Amino acid sequence: MTKPSTLPTETFPPIPPKPPDKSQSDMEEDRTPLIPPLSSQPLSYKDVVLEKEENLEASYLHEMDRETHMKDQLESPADLDTITLTPEEKERLYQPWKYSVIVKVFGKRLSHQYLKGKLTDLWNIDEPLNLIDLGFDFYVARFKEEQSLQTVLYEGPWFVEGQFLSIKRWEPNFVPAESKIDTAAIWIRLPQLPTKFYDQRILEKVGRRIGQLVKADACPSATLRGRYVRICVEISLDVPVRTSIMIGSHKQQLLYEGEGIMCVGCGRIGHTIDNCTYITPKTTTTEA
Template sequence: MVTGKNQDLEDDPLSAEEDVMDSEDEIVPETEKIDEGMEESNRENSKSEITVENMGQGLYNIVINEEAKKELWKPWWRSLIVKIMGRKVGYVTMKRRIENMWGRLGELDVIDLGNDYYLVKFYAQEDLDAALVDGPWKIYDHYLTVRLWEPNFNLFTTTIDKITAWIRLPGLPIELYNEKILRKIGDLIERTCKIDYNTSHLCRGKFVRLCVEIDLTKPLLGRYMVNENVYQVEYDGIHQICFTCSKADHEQKHCAIWREKMRKTMRNKLRILKLEDNNNKELQQE
């Protein structure tokens, strides 16, 4: 029997090699296997870890390490955070409008974050690029502020200090429809983003149309000069931008600062009129 078995092994070299490999596996100490498993488990835990710290006085702190943060953030990198300036819109309307504007090649997820902020998650990179580049965007003639999603976004403390908007330069001579000159004018406001196609191709000569970045923390530019000739600046969607305080959530006539300035102006005018009236009376008496 033994002789026969040895003969089979000699005739089948592959079978002999498998037996040798099996015997080598069998001699691996069990403790080494356990140690390898523990090391692998430790490596996984070190990659992504979320722990809880007791800070005392009934306060607990959830600590998320960098690897875990990357895993949590990964699904949201292809997302935008948007908000309509100066108007409230319901979720259903907002979702339908955004899908019509941006859902060209892929699906969109629209999530109501609260405080009039919405998160738009894109599944097609081309749609995301178009949303960032092809603006500015309006819904019901109110500007839609657009920003890339960022970790730890706080919808209660975040303020809107910059927007992109269309401006018009009525009355500008057609010989000045030059890209270099137009960009210089746009840069007086903040930064020129792009020039309207019809303007750059001289298709429409009534007015120049530029897309510019507007810093709402600064006074808005109302006019400018070219070779000492004065020209006006008109802002599309001006009804939700206040020139007095540069806020984007009310009209100028509803601005408390503007009202106070108007009151002071009226008081000064009345004071001047009163002084003039007293002077006239004194002159008449003389």
């Protein structure tokens, strides 16, 4: 009698042991997010803008610190000992100057005391003016109040003895002998601008096309000032400026505030045709 054939026995992997009960701390570790917290991630452009609006002065000083650090890395001689400044030391050194501006009168040299008196009357701010002579006709006007800084920066242009006063914000590594002011913040009027363009974003586009936008005045009360709005733009003093710009199909005239601020010969800001250095004088020939 033959034995029935035996079927092959199917083998299975061993059943793993039951894992031990997790403690509360283990469960909390498992709930750790896979991405790092938001604060450790790079800020988006929107975040940077919001941060600047909330703390404008701190952001400005941080940007100056970054630019200064990059400049130090490029220009520091390798064979010299370098004193490294900590972030805390930079903050302490920069803080007293955060509401300061660097000024220079174009085309005229004025004594320190005379210029201080003129600027005190011109700006009419609510605090004593601290004016420091840096040499080479550069001065630092140092303020304690942010409102004084806003007045000086945004309510110009300013003129002293009929000469254009250039103003820019204080910067840490400014060296008068190696510097020149080649930009200025200028208010530009847009006369008879169609009311459909009384829009903050449109005005910002116009400002950025002309130069570096500083401020746009798009408040409704602008209609009460002779039908024009204003934009404050930082403009290069070395290139001719625009006198008009196209907004869609509309050709808009641009008027630069300040009498005698633009040279009619070369089209640049900051001087007049009488002291223009960009125009070659015409030579006359005498016939024998």
